[in-house]
Every structure is written in C-alpha cells, then in structure tokens.
Amino acid sequence: xxxxxxxxxxxxxxxxxxxxxxxxxxxxxxxxxxxxxxxxxxxxxxxxxxxxxxxxxxxxxxxxxxxxxxxxxxxxxxxxxxxxxxxxxxxxxxxxxxxxxxxxxxxxxxxxxxxxxxxxxxxxxxxxxxxxxxxxxxxxxxxxxxxxxxxxxxxxxxxxxxxxxxxxxxxxxxxxxxxxxxxxxxxxxxxxxxxxxxxxxxxxxxxxxxxxxxxxxxxxxxxxxxxxxxxxxxxxxxxxxxxxxxxxxxxxxxxxxxxxxxxxxxxxxxxxxxxxxxxxxxxxxxxxxxxxxxxxxxxxxxxxxxx
Amino acid sequence: xxxxxxxxxxxxxxxxxxxxxxxxxxxxxxxxxxxxxxxxxxxxxxxxxxxxxxxxxxxxxxxxxxxxxxxxxxxxxxxxxxxxxxxxxxxxxxxxxxxxxxxxxxxxxxxxxxxxxxxxxxxxxxxxxxxxxxxxxxxxxxxxxxxxxxxxxxxxxxxxxxxxxxxxxxxxxxxxxxxxxxxxxxxxxxxxxxxxxxxxxxxxxxxxxxxxxxxxxxxxxxxxxxxxxxxxxxxxxxxxxxxxxxxxxxxxxxxxxxxxxxxxxxxxxxxxxxxxxxxxxxxxxxxxxxxxxxxxxxxxxxxxxxxxxxxxxxxxxxxxxxxxxxxxxxxxxxxxxxxxxxxxxxxxxxxxxxxx
Numbered sequence: 001x002x003x004x005x006x007x008x009x010x011x012x013x014x015x016x017x018x019x020x021x022x023x024x025x026x027x028x029x030x031x032x033x034x035x036x037x038x039x040x041x042x043x044x045x046x047x048x049x050x051x052x053x054x055x056x057x058x059x060x061x062x063x064x065x066x067x068x069x070x071x072x073x074x075x076x077x078x079x080x081x082x083x084x085x086x087x088x089x090x091x092x093x094x095x096x097x098x099x100x101x102x103x104x105x106x107x108x109x110x111x112x113x114x115x116x117x118x119x120x121x122x123x124x125x126x127x128x129x130x131x132x133x134x135x136x137x138x139x140x141x142x143x144x145x146x147x148x149x150x151x152x153x154x155x156x157x158x159x160x161x162x163x164x165x166x167x168x169x170x171x172x173x174x175x176x177x178x179x180x181x182x183x184x185x186x187x188x189x190x191x192x193x194x195x196x197x198x199x200x201x202x203x204x205x206x207x208x209x210x211x212x213x214x215x216x217x218x219x220x221x222x223x224x225x226x227x228x229x230x231x232x233x234x235x236x237x238x239x240x241x242x243x244x245x246x247x248x249x250x251x252x253x254x255x256x257x258x259x260x261x262x263x264x265x266x267x268x269x270x271x272x273x274x275x276x277x278x279x280x281x282x283x284x285x286x287x288x289x290x291x292x293x294x295x296x297x298x299x300x301x302x303x304x305x306x307x
Numbered sequence: 308x309x310x311x312x313x314x315x316x317x318x319x320x321x322x323x324x325x326x327x328x329x330x331x332x333x334x335x336x337x338x339x340x341x342x343x344x345x346x347x348x349x350x351x352x353x354x355x356x357x358x359x360x361x362x363x364x365x366x367x368x369x370x371x372x373x374x375x376x377x378x379x380x381x382x383x384x385x386x387x388x389x390x391x392x393x394x395x396x397x398x399x400x401x402x403x404x405x406x407x408x409x410x411x412x413x414x415x416x417x418x419x420x421x422x423x424x425x426x427x428x429x430x431x432x433x434x435x436x437x438x439x440x441x442x443x444x445x446x447x448x449x450x451x452x453x454x455x456x457x458x459x460x461x462x463x464x465x466x467x468x469x470x471x472x473x474x475x476x477x478x479x480x481x482x483x484x485x486x487x488x489x490x491x492x493x494x495x496x497x498x499x500x501x502x503x504x505x506x507x508x509x510x511x512x513x514x515x516x517x518x519x520x521x522x523x524x525x526x527x528x529x530x531x532x533x534x535x536x537x538x539x540x541x542x543x544x545x546x547x548x549x550x551x552x553x554x555x556x557x558x559x560x561x562x563x564x565x566x567x568x569x570x571x572x573x574x575x576x577x578x579x580x581x582x583x584x585x586x587x588x589x590x591x592x593x594x595x596x597x598x599x600x601x602x603x604x605x606x607x608x609x610x611x612x613x614x615x616x617x618x619x620x621x622x623x624x625x626x627x628x629x630x631x632x633x634x635x636x637x638x639x640x641x642x643x644x645x646x647x648x649x650x651x652x653x654x655x656x657x658x659x660x661x662x663x
Contacts, residue, residue: 198392201359206406207380216405220396 049284056080056277063273079278088263088275095251096263099279102256106238107286109174109255113237114230116179121229122222125188126214130200140189147182151243159246169250178243184229191225192218231294235287256283309370309383309460309493310335311356316365318351325351327517328365336491338484340508342498344540347514350465353497357463358382369460385454386463390470391446393438393453399425400434403453417456424455427486444475451486462487462494468503480506501541505529513537531650535657538586538650544614544626546586550654555579557663560651564599564621571647573662582654589614591648592627598643601625608633615640 051070055063058073082088087096127133128140151158158177167173195218203213244255254262260283263276311333318326325348333339341349354360356367358379366375374382385406393402400421407417425431428448438446447467454462464483468476484507487494498504504511505525513521513528513536521533532538538546551560554567557574560583561567568585575583599619607614613633617640619625627642651660 196390196392198388198390199394201357201379202386202388202392202394204359204379205357205384205386207409208405212409217394217396 052277052280056083056274056281058274060270060272060274063277064270075274079274080282083275083278083282087259087279088272097251097254097259099256099282101252102254102259102279103282103286105171105253106255106257106283108171109240109244110234110237110286112171112175113178113240114233116175117181117184117233118226118229120179121181121184121188122219122226124185125192126218128185129189129192130210130213130218143182143185145182146180147186151178155242155246162247167247169248169253171253173247174244174253174255178237178240181233184233187229188222188225191222195221227294227297231291234290238287310368311339311461311493311495312366312368312371313352313356314366314368316352316355316362316367318348318355318360319363325517326355326362329519331512331519331522333493333495336493337509338487338494338496338507339510339512340496340498340504341512341514342501342504342508342540343514345499348517349497349499349512349514352514353463353465353495356461356495357384357386382461383459384461384463385457385459386465387450387454387467389466391438391450391467393446393449395438398435398437399430399441399449399452402438402449403456406453406457420456420458421452424452427455428452443471444479447471447475447479451483455486455490460493462492464494464496464498466498468498469500476503483507501543505541511541513540515540531659532586533659535584535586535652538652542588544589544628546588546650547592547625548652549585549587549623549625551583551585552654553577553579553581553583560585564619564623566599566644568644568649569646570649570651570662575651575660576663577660583660584652584654584657586650586652587644587648589626589628591645592625592629593643593645594629594631594641595643596641598641599625601627601640601642603636603638603640606633606636 051068054069054072056079057076058069059075062069062073083099085098085100087098087102124139124143128136128143162168162173162177165173167176199217200213203217208216239257240255241257244258248254248258251259251262256279260276260279263272263279265271311331313329313331315328315330316326317324317328329352331339341352343349351360355362358374358377358381362375366373368374369382369384393399394405397405403421403424404417407420412420421434422431425434428451430445430448430452433441433445433449438449441449450467467483468479471479480503483496496503496507498507505528508525510522510524511528512519513533515536521528521537523531523533528537528541532541532546535548539548550563551568553560553575556579557570557577559567559569562585601615601617601619603615603617605616607616612628612630613636615627615629615636617625617627625642627640652658653660
C-alpha cells in the first residue's frame, strides 16, 4: 500500500475506523438539522391552516369569547353542513349566501378565466411566432406593453366599459376583462420560438395548413406548458378580489373570496367564526385539488415530451 | 419518377446575392449531389426546389411542370431533414402516415404503404415507438420512410447524414444509395462532405459562392476539375497547387521551384510567360531521384500509406501521399512529379486550361 499524502489518512487500521465513525456522526447531524428546519417551516406555514380547521369544528361562542382551541370540537359536520347549505344565519343587515353558490361562482370564474386566457394566448402567440404579416412586431409590442397595466390600473375605464355594455352583475362582465393576458402570450411565444423550424417545414411538405399544424403539432407539444399555466391561472382567477367586488353586487353571483369578507359583519351581530372558518376551508380545497391533480400531469408531460 | 429542371434560378436576401443563376437538368431517376462549403448556397438551392424558399427569379420545373409558384405540398416532393424533423409526440407509424392522412388517403392504403416502407427499411418493429426512443440511425430510417411512403416524384435530402457518427454514416450512405437505386426516384442530395458526394452521386454539382462551379460525374470532377476551387475541394488530402509560367510554344511550364514540366497531352494556348497554376494530387507524387527535394515538416501515418507535409525549393508547401511506412521518412525526401498527373489552371482566373 502506498503511503497517503493526506495526514488524516495516515496511521493504519484504527484510524480508518475513527474516520468512518466521524462520517456516520456527521451524516446523522446533517439529517437532524434538515429535519428540524423542515419541521419549523411546516409549522409556520401549517399552523394558521390548522387553527382554521380546528376553529371550524367548534361553536360560534367558543371563538367569539376569544378562545383559540388547538384541538377539534364536536360540531365539525354540522358547521360544514350549515356553511355549505345556508352560509350561516341571516342577520338584519346581511343576507347569507350558501357556500356552494359562492364556490360554484368562483369555480366558474376561475375556469373561464384560465381557459379563456390560455385559448387567446395560444392563438395570439401562434400568430406572432409562425406568421410574418405587416405590423407583426407592433402587435407583439402592444401585447407586451399591457404587461405594465395590471387590472388595478385600468380598473376605472374597464368598469365604465362594462357599465356601458350592460355587463354589470353578469358572469361575462366578471370574466372577460380578466382574460386579456400578456403574460401567457409571452410564455407561449417563448415556447413556440423553441419549436424547430424543421417541424414547420416538414408540415408544409406534408401538406398541413396553419390550423392543422396548430392542432396536430403545436398543441400536443404545448400540453406541458398549458397544464402549468392552467394551474397558475386557475389560482390567479380563484383569488381575484378587487374586480369581483366592484362588478358584482348581486349576491347570487358572489365569489367565495369576496363572500367570505362579507360574512364578517360590522358589529350588528356576533360573527359566526365557526361558519366563516368552515367556508375558508372549503374555499381552499379547489386550488389545492387543481395543484395536486395537474402537478401529476405536467410532471408526466415534462418527462415524456421531447422537442 | 420525374425530371427536374432549373432555369437560371437566382436568390437574393436583401442586398446579398446568394444564388447567381443556377441551371440544372436532372434526368429521370438520377441522383444529383449538391456539394460545397457552408455558405455556398447549396441549402438555399434545395429549399427553392422544395418550395420552402421562393426564388428571386428563374424557374423550377418538375417533370416539365412549372412549380415555381406552387406550395411545397403541391410539388409532389418529399424531403429528409438534417435533424430528421420527426414529430416528437407522434409514433413512428403516425409520423410516416401524417402526410398521407392529410392527403385524405384511406386508412387501409396508408397502412399498406407504411408497412411496405417499414419492411424495406427494417423498422417494422419500431412502428409503435416515439422518435425519442430511437437511436440516431433508426430516426434516420424513419425520416427516410416518411419520404418513401409518399411515393413522390422527387426526393430531397438536406445533409441527412451529418448528425450520425462516422461508422453509421458510411453504412447509411450505402443504404440511401441502394434505396434510391431500387426505387428509381430522382433525387437531390445536399452535403458538405466530399466523400458523401463522390460515393452517392450520379453527378455532382460543386457549388462555390452561389454558382455551380462544375456539374459532372464524380470521376470527371475528380479527374478534370473545372477550376482550382473544385480541384481543392474534391479529393483528400487536397490537391497541391504550384505557381508556374507558360514556356514559349505552350508545350511546357516552368515551375517557380525551378523545374520544367512538359504537357504530354498537348500544348496550351497562351502568351509565353503567362502565369499558370499547376495542380497535382498528393497521391500522384512518387518517390525517386531526379525531381525535387521535399523538406519534411509533418508525417501523418495512415497505416498502409503515409501523408507527408513539407516544403520544396522556393518555399512552396507540398503534400504527398506515399505507400511507404512512416518510420522510413525524415529529413529530405527526393520526389518525382509525373508530368501526366498535372492539371493546368489559369494563374489569374483559376479556370482549367485544356490542350488547344
């Protein structure tokens, strides 16, 4: 055996044992640190959700008194049933809306926004990337510039337009202004630019027209991106607050994010925190479901698609 | 099966003239290889024939029909791309069938054609796979298959072998040639590789700066290159060029190195003292006394042969390929330049000068 140049490795058999033990100890310590950090992170993020979940199983007065229970109460099922069916008791000033109506509205809005945005962005990005027509770059820059104008900035003119079109208190008025999207167009444009020209040329020789090429080649190749964007846009739509608050006054069209704030009263009556928390838990479920479901999809897409 | 005719096809990109008027007549069933260094316009020429690029002027005729203004799909051609351009989300079968499906062919006929082509190319077992599950050679076959099932009038190949490793390239080269001969489809094959060009083509088009420098059979291009560019491009190692002047009477030339070379095939027209470029291929140089002395710089053993780089009197560089082992070489080597092996070119224009 050649003598090692590393002083730590000199000194025969016993020394190697010592080094092996040191490595084991170091690995154990590293694992321990990792678990502690992760547990802390989970606690910080999960604790509010835990409080909500637990709060939704007690009666209104427990939380009303200022108690913060850490374990489930006895009223879980009845609270959820009442949130789902009636949205709590109506008071003198506010009418209560059942959670299923609000969730249904939110779901409609989020899906329509996500699907609408994806459809429009796909087509506009396709036009900008694969066709050369006069004003192509102008069109692209106009889309690009709207990135700098979020909903909040253009909210007054948009509201005015919606009023003039008579779209106040309609699902159309709720969804359409949120559909125009530069972000998704840009993302699809970047992706389309990576599609090799040879596919376009091969399709031309195969005799596929522009729409055929879009349907048969571009769309299947974009599945991964579409799935990823759907997740992002669904959550974006689901969490919309300001626009629905402005455009919808009819409580039958209320979304759950807005509806929940209206359940918190102005002091006329005791807040039914248990019902509010149950509604909050229900409002969390669809985005979670979308993430969980679509994640499997786009991971699959990522590993199976190759350009 | 068809003929292909190009009439003074020109192409400009903005102010840049890429093709300066290409004329070409391709006979039915002929395999034409367009060869040239990168940027010579060979790919542009192919794309104009395919219809992917529009010619600035001139016309393209396939089987006598003017297709200059037609879409690629209406020209009845098939093309094999450098990176194969197989649709990644479609199986091998779908890739091959796609063009036929768009043309509205019946499912049974599509299946018959794909199966037939797959059998011919020995990819029958791969029909259900996706392109990424295939090796480079298999993708190459699928790309060929996609062209074959179309039963087109014209095959176009855009450097289809350049993404393969050396061994596979030689194998696929032979296969493409065999397939093309068997199907008898008129083909245009673009490559930058002179070996590919020599082995595949019935005729070569050697392109240089947007012009066809020479259109001829491989042996003609090798044996009687039209100018110094063609002479240096075809053949490996490249032909040696030596500066010379024409002797009075035109029957011989005086090399700058001091040697007089006679023209056994007849005198050349021209003024005495006119500058010439004499070309000689490295493999035609022989070992022996009475010629020149080659001061050896570098020796490259190839096994049975040896390539020797050196300089001759006057400082001109010369490469020789000799059938002797590398170990016997060193210092100064006496060499003979056989007169009949010389090619005579004009010293200024580089054009070949044949006996008057």
